[in-house]
Amino acid sequence: MKKKLLSVVICAAMVSTLLVGCGGKTEQAASNDQATEEAKADEGGADKGGKLVVGFAQIGQESGWRDAETASIQQYAAEHPDEVELKFADAQQKQENQIKAIKSFIEQGVDVIGVAPVVETGWDQVFAEAKDAGIPIVLVDRTADVDEDLYATFIGSDFIEEGKVAAQQMAELIGGKGKIVEIEGTVGASAATDRKTGFDEEIAANYPDIEIVASQTGDFTRAQGKEVMESFLKSNPDIVGVYCHNDDMALGAIEAIKEAGKKPGEDIVTVSVDGIKGIFEAMVAGEANCTVECNPLLGPLFFETAQKLKNGEEVEKWVKSVDGVFTSETAADVIDERAY
Amino acid sequence: MKKKLSKLSENQWFWPIVIFLIIILFNTIMTRGEFLRITIVDGHFYGRVIDIFRNGGKLMILAAGMTMVLATGGTDISVGSVMAISGAIACSIIKGVLLPGLNGSVAAAIILAICAGIVCGLWNGFLVAKVKIQPIVATMILLVAGRGIAQLITNGKIVTINSDAYYFINGGYILGLPFPLYIVVFLVGLLILFVSKTAFGLFLESIGCNSQASKFAGIKVDKYLLAIYTISGCFASVAGLIESAGIKGADCNNAGLNIELDAILAVAIGGTNLMGGRFSIFASVIGALIVQSITTTVLALGVPAAYIRVLKAILIIVICLFQSEKFQALFSKAPKAKKKEGVA
Numbered sequence: 001m002k003k004k005l006l007s008v009v010i011c012a013a014m015v016s017t018l019l020v021g022c023g024g025k026t027e028q029a030a031s032n033d034q035a036t037e038e039a040k041a042d043e044g045g046a047d048k049g050g051k052l053v054v055g056f057a058q059i060g061q062e063s064g065w066r067d068a069e070t071a072s073i074q075q076y077a078a079e080h081p082d083e084v085e086l087k088f089a090d091a092q093q094k095q096e097n098q099i100k101a102i103k104s105f106i107e108q109g110v111d112v113i114g115v116a117p118v119v120e121t122g123w124d125q126v127f128a129e130a131k132d133a134g135i136p137i138v139l140v141d142r143t144a145d146v147d148e149d150l151y152a153t154f155i156g157s158d159f160i161e162e163g164k165v166a167a168q169q170m171a172e173l174i175g176g177k178g179k180i181v182e183i184e185g186t187v188g189a190s191a192a193t194d195r196k197t198g199f200d201e202e203i204a205a206n207y208p209d210i211e212i213v214a215s216q217t218g219d220f221t222r223a224q225g226k227e228v229m230e231s232f233l234k235s236n237p238d239i240v241g242v243y244c245h246n247d248d249m250a251l252g253a254i255e256a257i258k259e260a261g262k263k264p265g266e267d268i269v270t271v272s273v274d275g276i277k278g279i280f281e282a283m284v285a286g287e288a289n290c291t292v293e294c295n296p297l298l299g300p301l302f303f304e305t306a307q308k309l310k311n312g313e314e315v316e317k318w319v320k321s322v323d324g325v326f327t328s329e330t331a332a333d334v335i336d337e338r339a340y
Numbered sequence: 341m342k343k344k345l346s347k348l349s350e351n352q353w354f355w356p357i358v359i360f361l362i363i364i365l366f367n368t369i370m371t372r373g374e375f376l377r378i379t380i381v382d383g384h385f386y387g388r389v390i391d392i393f394r395n396g397g398k399l400m401i402l403a404a405g406m407t408m409v410l411a412t413g414g415t416d417i418s419v420g421s422v423m424a425i426s427g428a429i430a431c432s433i434i435k436g437v438l439l440p441g442l443n444g445s446v447a448a449a450i451i452l453a454i455c456a457g458i459v460c461g462l463w464n465g466f467l468v469a470k471v472k473i474q475p476i477v478a479t480m481i482l483l484v485a486g487r488g489i490a491q492l493i494t495n496g497k498i499v500t501i502n503s504d505a506y507y508f509i510n511g512g513y514i515l516g517l518p519f520p521l522y523i524v525v526f527l528v529g530l531l532i533l534f535v536s537k538t539a540f541g542l543f544l545e546s547i548g549c550n551s552q553a554s555k556f557a558g559i560k561v562d563k564y565l566l567a568i569y570t571i572s573g574c575f576a577s578v579a580g581l582i583e584s585a586g587i588k589g590a591d592c593n594n595a596g597l598n599i600e601l602d603a604i605l606a607v608a609i610g611g612t613n614l615m616g617g618r619f620s621i622f623a624s625v626i627g628a629l630i631v632q633s634i635t636t637t638v639l640a641l642g643v644p645a646a647y648i649r650v651l652k653a654i655l656i657i658v659i660c661l662f663q664s665e666k667f668q669a670l671f672s673k674a675p676k677a678k679k680k681e682g683v684a
Contacts (some may be wrong), residue, residue, distance in 0.1 A: 061496070184645055187645050187646055214642055215644075215645070216639065216642070216645055217645035217648070219594075221591060221594040222498075222587035222589065222591055222594075223583060223586065223587050223591065223594065223595070226586065226587060227395060227635070227639070228639060230391055230395075231388075231391075231636065231639035231640060234374065234387070234388055234391075234640070235371070235374065235640060235642065248498065248591070251500075251587070251588075251589075252587055255511070255586070255587065255588065259381075259386075259511060260381060260386065261381035261382045261386070278498070278500045278589075281500070
């Protein structure tokens with residue numbers, strides 16, 4: 001009896017997934033058709049001569065950071081209607097949708113295709129198709145595991161540089177000497193590995209009086225950042241600073257510092273990476289000291305690069321985005337502008 | 341004296357306590373006494389042992405609820421997602437995003453979050469008891485969907501709040517001791533009293549051993565199943581409040597992630613058979629303390645990040661060996677001390 005019911009339920013679930021899947025696909029196809037029609041209308045009607053036409057295949061809605069990136073790209077296009085035309089595709093976290101979008105962009109004959117690859121592999125064929133059609137591919141904020149000559153350039157942050165800048169900020173805050181601790185991101189994530197490498201190398205090379213007495217992973221989460229910091233404070237009561245690979249862990253660490261009866265921002269300084277709104281609030285309250293921004297507002301840089309590619313100008317293989325540094329002194333001025 | 345000790349060791353909670361003390365002792369030696377040091381900071385106790393009790397609070401509560409579910413031969417893997425839901429609801433209400441008419445009342449937030457936990461538990465209980473879906477599949481629905489619901493409530497963002505009253509749930513102190521400890525003592529104490537003073541516990545064991553036979557013996561199996569899944573959901577929502585209060589925000593992607601496995605592990609370390617039957621809530625709570633102290637140990641020893649999981653696994657294997665009767669028999673010369681356990 002139990003088994004029968006279970007199988008019925010599973011069957012029902014399977015059928016419903018099928019239906020949902022189909023539904024999604026039809027919708028997708030419909031939107032593709034629409035896009036194609038629009039493109040045809042474009043070709044037939046207005047002369048797109050001077051205009052820069054770009055297709056952008058976004059991953060989808062994944063995090064606040066990505067939403068900010070999407071908004072930045074769309075906003076730039078909306079503000080420059082005479083210069084650029086944006087064809088935007090939301091892939092809903094699926095590679096097949098991104099590939100479909102890219103193929104449709106090729107068919108429409110856009111000037112440049114931008115893509116934030118949802119995964120690293122499986123892009124060779126579709127990128128090659130774009131190359132054959134003479135359309136340069138621009139990777140945005142994530143890399144793809146393909147031959148270098150299949151894409152024109154990669155636009156994104158340099159995590160190692162972020163670590164180095166964080167180290168310089170830390171050194172400045174604590175006067176170039178003292179014991180500090182480091183809370184790492186998820187083991188194996190490139191953001192964690194590179195931010196650690198950059199920070200540790202910079203400290204070792206230029207600041208011999210600063211000692212990193214402990215380094216542990218906090219998995220990029222607030223709760224674990226707090227727990228790790230609690231432990232650090234007990235084994236090393238004399239630390240003067242903490243470096244976190246993202247802002248959320250720093251927010252957790254701040255709570256731990258308070259519980260230990262110390263003042264975050266004064267007794268123990270904090271330096272973290274990302275630039276989320278929460279850390280700005282903490283900086284305004286004087287509980288955090290510094291954040292190195294990992295900039296999602298890539299719209300202007302993306303279109304500038306695309307324009308260069310269209311004009312046939314030389315573009316570097318890695319266009320590094322400009323990451324700002326914000327301290328507790330400057331936080332109050334910019335907090336209202338923070339988009340994410 | 342010897343007789344007393346052997347009688348004591350027959351209790352299900354005897355070995356878990358011994359293991360817990362060994363872990364504390366091991367840490368004390370490794371850190372040259374630093375581990376046991378307790379100082380007074382800002383009028384409350386401060387030290388690693390206090391941390392174990394405070395950070396272990398949510399796991400102790402989950403383990404208590406989970407013990408009863410496992411005793412009936414079921415399982416509830418949705419507790420982590422229920423934690424995320426309760427945290428999301430509480431933080432959104434306090435921030436005024438959800439139900440702004442409540443003016444960010446902390447009391448209302450807590451009550452509604454716990455109500456949500458009860459609803460989740462009722463749903464699980466309904467699927468298991470009435471629809472007769474296997475417990476692991478039935479609760480898997482909420483494991484997946486629950487986190488999604490939580491993300492819908494918060495729009496996929498981390499909701500940060502700044503309420504000292506809410507923070508008190510995790511970071512507050514009464515008489516120098518952390519507040520989560522009082523929640524644990526209250527909830528678990530109530531549960532143990534209820535189970536030991538009424539026939540409820542006996543019925544659960546009976547259902548776990550043979551639900552068919554229990555039914556014929558006149559036990560209303562469905563009603564009891566519904567009740568324990570509801571209790572488990574309710575406890576999970578309290579754990580969710582503790583977790584989100586600690587970070588002053590609702591982090592739906594990570595709150596209670598994989599904690600159902602820790603809770604089941606805690607019950608197993610406590611010596612309760614996962615197939616159902618005899619159980620001890622107190623032993624599971626000690627089991628939760630052991631799981632938490634393993635984390636604290638790893639942090640206190642400063643193990644490099646890449647080795648943490650392997651070290652945890654090794655510690656758990658050693659603990660499970662200690663719990664195995666065959667392994668214990670190797671050390672005890674009197675095999676007659678064997679317990680009549682594992683009726684299932």
